[in-house]
Amino acid sequence: xxxxxxxLQIDNLQTSFFIDGSEIKxxxxxxxxxxxxxxxxxxxxxxxxxxxxxxxxxxLIRNPGRIKGGSIHFNGEDLLQKTEKNMQxxxxxxxxxxxxxPMTSLNPVYxxxxxxxxVLQIHQNLSKKEALSKSVEMLxxxxxxxxxxxxxxxxxELSGGMRQRVMIAIALACNPELLxxxxxxxxxxxxxxxxxxxxxxxxxxxxGMSVILITHDLGVVAETCDYVAVMYAGQxxxxxxxxxxFNNPKHPYTVGLMQSLPRHDMDQEELNVIEGNVPKPGExxxxxxxxxxxxxxxxxCTRELPDxxxxxxxxxxxxxVYSEKWDGDPEVNVKDDYKTARSQ
Amino acid sequence: xxxxxxxxxxxxxxxxxxxSILVFLMMHLVPGDPxxxxxGEAASPQTIEQIRERLGLNDPLPMQYLNFIxxxxxxxxxxxxxxxxxxxxxxxxxFWVTMELAFYxxxxxxxxxxxxxIISAVRHYTIIDVVVMIIALFGLSMPNFWLGLMLMQFFSIxxxxxxxxxxxxxxxxxxxxxxxxTAGAAIIARMTRSSMLEVIGQDYIRTARAKGVKERFVIYKxxxxxxxxxVVTVIGxxxxxxxxxxxxxxxxxxxxxxxxxxxxxxxxxxxxxVQGSVLVIALVFILVNLIVDLSYxxxxxxxxxx
Amino acid sequence: xLAESTVQExxxxxxxxxxENAKNIFKRLKKNKAAMVGGFLILLFxxxxxxxxxxxxxxxxxxxxxxxxxxxxxxHWFGTDHLGRDIxxxxxxxxxxxxxxxxxxxxxxxxFGVVIGIVSGYYGGKIDTLLMRLMDVLLAFPGILLxxxxxxxxxxxxxxxxxxVAVFSVPAFARIVRGSTLAVKELEYIDAVRALGAGDxxxxxxxxxxxxxSPIIVQATLRIATAILTxxxxxxxGLGAQPPTPEWGAxxxxxxxxxxxxxxxxxxxGLAIVVVVLAFNIFGDGLRDALDPKMKS
Numbered sequence: 001x002x003x004x005x006x007x008l009q010i011d012n013l014q015t016s017f018f019i020d021g022s023e024i025k026x027x028x029x030x031x032x033x034x035x036x037x038x039x040x041x042x043x044x045x046x047x048x049x050x051x052x053x054x055x056x057x058x059x060l061i062r063n064p065g066r067i068k069g070g071s072i073h074f075n076g077e078d079l080l081q082k083t084e085k086n087m088q089x090x091x092x093x094x095x096x097x098x099x100x101x102p103m104t105s106l107n108p109v110y111x112x113x114x115x116x117x118x119v120l121q122i123h124q125n126l127s128k129k130e131a132l133s134k135s136v137e138m139l140x141x142x143x144x145x146x147x148x149x150x151x152x153x154x155x156x157e158l159s160g161g162m163r164q165r166v167m168i169a170i171a172l173a174c175n176p177e178l179l180x181x182x183x184x185x186x187x188x189x190x191x192x193x194x195x196x197x198x199x200x201x202x203x204x205x206x207x208g209m210s211v212i213l214i215t216h217d218l219g220v221v222a223e224t225c226d227y228v229a230v231m232y233a234g235q236x237x238x239x240x241x242x243x244x245x246f247n248n249p250k251h252p253y254t255v256g257l258m259q260s261l262p263r264h265d266m267d268q269e270e271l272n273v274i275e276g277n278v279p280k281p282g283e284x285x286x287x288x289x290x291x292x293x294x295x296x297x298x299x300x301c302t303r304e305l306p307d308x309x310x311x312x313x314x315x316x317x318x319x320x321v322y323s324e325k326w327d328g329d330p331e332v333n334v335k336d337d338y339k340t341a342r343s344q
Numbered sequence: 345x346x347x348x349x350x351x352x353x354x355x356x357x358x359x360x361x362x363x364s365i366l367v368f369l370m371m372h373l374v375p376g377d378p379x380x381x382x383x384g385e386a387a388s389p390q391t392i393e394q395i396r397e398r399l400g401l402n403d404p405l406p407m408q409y410l411n412f413i414x415x416x417x418x419x420x421x422x423x424x425x426x427x428x429x430x431x432x433x434x435x436x437x438x439f440w441v442t443m444e445l446a447f448y449x450x451x452x453x454x455x456x457x458x459x460x461x462i463i464s465a466v467r468h469y470t471i472i473d474v475v476v477m478i479i480a481l482f483g484l485s486m487p488n489f490w491l492g493l494m495l496m497q498f499f500s501i502x503x504x505x506x507x508x509x510x511x512x513x514x515x516x517x518x519x520x521x522x523x524x525x526t527a528g529a530a531i532i533a534r535m536t537r538s539s540m541l542e543v544i545g546q547d548y549i550r551t552a553r554a555k556g557v558k559e560r561f562v563i564y565k566x567x568x569x570x571x572x573x574x575v576v577t578v579i580g581x582x583x584x585x586x587x588x589x590x591x592x593x594x595x596x597x598x599x600x601x602x603x604x605x606x607x608x609x610x611x612x613x614x615x616x617x618v619q620g621s622v623l624v625i626a627l628v629f630i631l632v633n634l635i636v637d638l639s640y641x642x643x644x645x646x647x648x649x650x
Numbered sequence: 651x652l653a654e655s656t657v658q659e660x661x662x663x664x665x666x667x668x669x670e671n672a673k674n675i676f677k678r679l680k681k682n683k684a685a686m687v688g689g690f691l692i693l694l695f696x697x698x699x700x701x702x703x704x705x706x707x708x709x710x711x712x713x714x715x716x717x718x719x720x721x722x723x724x725x726h727w728f729g730t731d732h733l734g735r736d737i738x739x740x741x742x743x744x745x746x747x748x749x750x751x752x753x754x755x756x757x758x759x760x761x762f763g764v765v766i767g768i769v770s771g772y773y774g775g776k777i778d779t780l781l782m783r784l785m786d787v788l789l790a791f792p793g794i795l796l797x798x799x800x801x802x803x804x805x806x807x808x809x810x811x812x813x814x815v816a817v818f819s820v821p822a823f824a825r826i827v828r829g830s831t832l833a834v835k836e837l838e839y840i841d842a843v844r845a846l847g848a849g850d851x852x853x854x855x856x857x858x859x860x861x862x863x864s865p866i867i868v869q870a871t872l873r874i875a876t877a878i879l880t881x882x883x884x885x886x887x888g889l890g891a892q893p894p895t896p897e898w899g900a901x902x903x904x905x906x907x908x909x910x911x912x913x914x915x916x917x918x919x920g921l922a923i924v925v926v927v928l929a930f931n932i933f934g935d936g937l938r939d940a941l942d943p944k945m946k947s
Contacts (some may be wrong), residue, residue: 060553063469084559092555099554109569119555170555329583363786364798373803452662481935485927487879488885491901497913584792591794592883596906606795607887610802618802622795629792 007177007210008057013070015049015056022282026052026065028234033309034178038210039204041221043257046229047278053231054180057212058097059087074178093123096171100183102164106155112139113151116170123166140170143199145271161192164200168186172203179204182214197224210304218261222246230254233279233289236308240315248335250317252294255338275342288320295341296321298328349638356634363630367623368412371615372405382613383424396425399616421620426612429622435602439624441511442601445593446586448521453528453586454579460529461536461575466563468541476533483530488589492523492596509598516597524593528582535578539571546570580597580636584629659671665714685936691929699746707734710743710896719912730902732908737915741922744896748926751812751881752874756815759871763823764862768854770824771831779928781827793818794880802891808897811890826869826944829863862940871934875927882923898923914944 011056015027027049036041042050056067059079076097079087091097099105106115115267116138117131132151139147155163164184171179181200185193201224204211213225221228221242221326229322230238230253238251249255256274276293279285285292291301300320308318320326321334332341371378379396380387395401399422400408400632402608422554464476496519500508510516543549544567552566553559591603598604609617657673679685703710712811714734722729729736742874770781800814834840834857844854884890885899893900898919 060550060556088558090556091553092557097554099547099551101547105551107548107552107566107570110566118557122556167551170551245611348686358760358783359786359790362783363790366784366787366791370799370803375804481928481931482924485875485879485924485931487882487886487899487920487923487927488881490916490923492903493909494913494920497909497916501910501913513690588795591798592886595887608942610798610889613802615802618799622791624797625792625795626790629734630790633790 005035006033007036007075008032008212009071009073010053010057010334011071011073013053013056013072014068015065016051016068017065019064024282025234025284027056029070030231030236031070032229032233032236032239034210034212035227036210037208038226039201039206039213039224041213041225041228042231043218043221045216045278047233049234050231051182054097054182054212055174057180058091058095059084059204060091080330092119092171093174094176095178095180096174096176096310097182098164098171098184099181100186102160102167102187103169106163106176108155110154111151112153112155112158112166116151116166116173119170119173125283134173135169136174139166141172141203142169143195144167144169160188161196163198164188164192168196168199168203169174172207172295174344176209177206178210178212180214183216185220186212186215186217192222202223218257230257233284235289235316235318236316237290238309238316240313240317244313244315248313250315250322250334251290251319252296252321252334252338253290254342255294255335259338288318295338296328296332296334298326300325300327345642350643352634352637352641356630359630360627363626364413364416364623365409367619367626368409370619370622371399377616382615390546395425416623421623422492422568422616424609424614424617425607426617431616434605434617435621435624438600438605441599442587442590442594442603443628444602445517445520445524445590445599446583448517449525449528449586449589450527450579450583452521453532453582456525457532458575459581460533460534462540462563462568464533465535465540465544465571468544473537477537479534480530483526484534487592488527489524489592489596491521491526492593495519495523496596511597511599511601520593520597520599523596524586524589527589528586531550532575532578533580536575538570539574540567543567543571549554573640576643577636580632580639581606583632587629588623667769678875679936682936682939684932685940688931688933688936691925692933695745695749695929698742699749702742702745705735706739706742708739710740711735711894712739718917719816719908721912721914731904731912731915732912737918739900740896740901741898741919743896744901744919745926746765746920747808747881747891747895747897748878748923751808751815752926752930755812755815755877755881756819756870756873758812758835759819759873760814760823760866762923763820764827764859764866766820766824766859767827767829767862768831770834771828772850772854778828781824788821791818794883797880797884798889801884806884806889806892808895809893811881811884812882815880817878819873819877822873823866823869823898826865830865831858834858834861868934868938868941871930871937875930875934878923878927878930904930 010030010032012028013030014025017024017026030049030251032040032042032053042053044179049155052061052065054060057072057079059067059082061067067080070080074090079090079131082090091260108163110118113132113135117126117128120126120131120134121128124131136147136151139150144150144162144165150158150162155166158166168184184200185196187195197220200211213220217219225242227239227241229236230245230251232253237240238245238249238254239251245254246258249258251269253274260274274293279289279292285302287300287302287304288294288297291297294301300315304325306318306320308316309322311322319334321328321332372573374381377392378402379392379399383392383395388596400411403411419432421435423429424431424434427434431533446632460480464473496508499506499519507516509518528648544563549562549567552562557566586602590601591607593600594604595607602625606618606621606625609621655908673732674905679689712735714730716734717726717730718732718734720726720730722733726738728741731737731740766781766785770778791799797811797814800817802808804810804813840853840857844859848856881890882897882899884903885897886903888903890919891897891900893904901919902916905919
């Protein structure tokens with residue numbers, strides 16, 4: 001199980017929310033490895049459990065949510081067994097996180113400098129003065145002009161893109177081994193998005209860290225990720241390296257996502273939208289969770305939940321089509337037949 | 345900020361004007377002849393005429409108002425009918441007693457209210473939260489004069505450890521301040537709790553946790569400072585409520601303050617005294633509101649996202 | 651290049667917002683246990699006010715000087731006062747007075763507040779400025795002070811207390827209603843309704859009033875609690891209901907004179923006030939949570 005090449009190993013993670021006496025399984029048996037120095041994307045619609053997965057890694061799941069089971073090994077140590085105090089030493093230090101909402105993710109009553117300094121004072125025992133001068137360096141690193149002035153400003157004096165840069169500065173201040181970026185560019189303008197992604201990519205190479213990039217945007221994935229996990233209804237349905245995923249997607253859901261992307265190399269009449277909705281947590285289908293929306297669904301799909309299976313190219317997919325038990329059309333090719341199957 | 349301050353100060357002028365008119369009219373809104381009312385049913389026409397003369401009731405109304413306001417601006421609030429002393433002297437000899445009572449009560453309210461509110465918010469979804477909020481609800485629903493009587497009965501009469509009445513010594517201060525401050529503590533506790541809960545749900549609190557900040561500091565450094573902004577407003581506004589709550593508390597504990605003076609003047613239908621003290625209390629209240637408003641604006645400057 | 655695999659959200663058409671709301675509100679209210687308890691208590695108090703006086707053993711003014719200032723006993727559950735009157739019976743008799751003051755003063759305040767708020771918000775301009783300045787002036791008298799002023803002008807008695815409490819509650823209603831009116835007025839559908847030829851009166855009654863209804867109800871419930879407290883305070887000061895009326899504040903005022911020998915005379919009327927005010931506060935909190943989830947605390 002343990003592998004030196006992986007900085008993080010999530011194994012069978014289960015995180016649930018307990019509301020009004022009923023359990024909502026937000027993350028249901030997710031296993032995922034993050035190789036050192038690589039960027040792994042987690043893709044899915046909202047409610048697929050991708051953010052809850054990342055919050056579980058940080059052990060920041062709050063009441064009424066709870067991590068029910070599984071393990072999360074970080075450099076060989078299980079984060080789920082650590083005390084809260086030990087976790088505090090890891091957060092912002094070994095594992096950092098940046099969020100979707102740069103406008104609201106910074107504390108409005110403290111200056112930018114104070115907020116970057118705080119993390120340095122906590123984890124590196126720097127004095128106030130040292131922390132502040134390191135903060136200026138960090139602002140410079142993330143490409144903020146005149147950092148000596150900016151460091152004294154309050155968040156409301158900065159634009160959204162600037163604030164996200166500050167968030168990145170906070171996250172990277174202690175040289176983390178793993179950065180979790182939860183939709184870091186979603187709330188930003190398109191031009192700023194590209195800048196922020198470029199910055200993150202550059203810093204990842206420079207600092208040699210691993211990145212988990214959570215997004216619903218396949219365009220961002222194509223540009224930045226080495227590996228991709230596609231999540232659906234609390235589970236990973238496909239895991240592959242980025243080239244395979246884009247060239248040869250296997251899961252009908254992944255194919256559906258791909259086809260909803262506008263393409264330049266094909267004559268497209270319309271963007272395809274996957275019909276239907278993500279199943280509500282309380283109303284999970286008995287079999288494959290995607291079956292109700294899947295154009296290929298056969299008997300077994302509605303009866304039994306498939307496992308995440310290894311494919312011949314070493315990737316993983318959670319779909320009956322690729323198993324010996326498949327009881328539908330034996331000649332089916334998900335990628336090529338998706339459109340025809342869908343129109344039927 | 346400067347423009348806002350000036351504008352906000354200018355805005356109080358029509359309010360001050362309106363308040364002075366209302367206070368002035370108080371005597372004239374009384375059904376019948378105010379001089380007759382003051383003198384009593386059995387008074388002779390000469391007495392009534394005397395009173396009329398003394399209060400300037402023979403002048404046309406606008407003239408009377410003008411006199412009233414000009415005198416008031418010079419610190420002359422007329423003469424008390426009951427005591428024959430200048431109202432301003434009567435009012436100011438009692439003014440600081442009431443201010444002290446209100447001030448100490450505010451300190452107590454803020455102290456208890458903040459602590460209870462923070463505990464409640466931090467222990468959200470637990471029995472502690474429920475219990476604190478039930479106590480707060482009781483505190484909110486209790487008449488302060490009744491609470492005062494009950495405290496007096498228990499501590500002064502049954503246990504005989506605190507004095508029944510008066511104002512000045514530390515022992516005399518305790519019971520009135522608790523009686524008056526309880527409702528305020530309840531209001532501040534509820535406000536603090538809801539403000540804290542709102543702030544704790546904010547993105548920047550998640551950021552603080554993700555930075556590895558200790559939970560204690562997440563609450564006291566990151567959440568509290570933000571949550572305090574609306575709470576400060578409530579605490580400030582509470583001061584006005586305490587100022588008038590003093591009317592009842594002072595009566596219960598026989599404290600010779602402005603509140604009891606108002607009540608006794610009303611009973612004696614001593615109009616100049618009522619007018620003078622009501623005017624002073626309203627002015628203090630307007631001033632406090634102005635300060636609260638400005639400080640809220642100042643504190644909120646950094647929050648204002650757009 | 652930036653595509654999102656967003657799933658279309660089902661568009662819900664607001665077919666009839668009012669009816670749907672009423673159903674939802676009741677559902678949410680039913681879920682709120684505290685609110686249900688508060689509501690039940692209020693109903694119980696109303697029932698007591700109506701039939702209680704027929705069930706209690708003594709009349710409100712029934713004196714028995716031999717038995718004066720007796721402590722609680724099987725005969726006199728809450729003891730007797732300085733005139734030997736049964737305190738329990740007097741409290742039950744006083745229930746209707748307390749509720750009458752609470753409901754009636756708030757009702758008057760709500761009527762005036764709604765009219766002022768709607769006129770102010772709907773017509774705007776000079777009349778808005780004038781009315782709101784007037785409300786500011788009323789608000790400049792903190793708490794009970796305004797009520798004291800009104801009682802000074804009029805004679806202290808029960809009806810004037812109601813008026814006094816009403817006057818000091820008007821600004822709260824006026825401000826809330828004005829705010830809601832402004833918000834509703836800005837909605838596009840009001841323009842559409844106007845374009846269809848609806849006059850001001852129709853727009854106000856059909857479209858604005860139903861929308862300001864929820865905040866008014868919440869405010870009214872919480873105001874009743876304040877009104878009862880204020881009225882009791884005025885009576886306690888001798889500036890409200892006058893003895894021998896079994897008004898709780900007035901009873902407390904009596905009790906104050908005997909606090910050294912017979913504490914129960916002040917204890918029980920005060921407890922009665924606490925319980926009734928508590929019920930309205932609980933119910934008001936619950937209503938607010940149910941009617942306006944955003945304000946939920």
